[in-house]
Amino acid sequence: MRTDLAYGRLPDEREDHFLGLKAAHLVGTEALLTTRDNIEAVIEAKAMMCAYGPAGYGKTMAVNSALRALAPDITYRLELRSGPTPRDIRHGLFKALRLPGEPPKRPIEFDALLKNVLAEQFRVLVCDEAQWMSRTGFEFWRHLWDDRHTDIAVVFAGGDNC
Secondary structure (H helix, E strand, C coil): CCCCCCEECCCCHHHCCCCCCCCCCCCCCHHHHHHHHHHHHHHHHCCEEEEECCCCCCHHHHHHHHHHHHCCCCEEEEECCCCCCHHHHHHHHHHHCCCCCCCCCCHHHHHHHHHHHHHHCCEEEEEECHHHCCHHHHHHHHHHHHCCCCCEEEEEEECCCC
């Protein structure tokens, strides 16, 4: 298994199933196809969406599968756990986007850097395990998405409480 999945690019299709079953193949269920249709609409609208449901139902697998087909080269994913703060999200994005150098120390400078980078080209940002985020965390994502210069779509995948 790869160890860099929490930040960065989409995992290989062989790594979609959490049990790592050899020779397993994805089946185009109604839920999988609906997720793909929804993600396609979100990309076209440069919007935000959330795929949510109980643990083990295939949310992350469906999101990854759809994005591999629709936007493999412009998708950046991060996985946050245990009540991430806006600071955690900033650092997660810095790492997922593979930005050079050291992250800025002050939030206002960090936000300006992220907004400038997210304005350069269209990107799809994926936040996995979004059920761990507080309202403040979701508001930070909205703050980035709402900026008139950023060019992003955001996909959240999370458990029931998302």
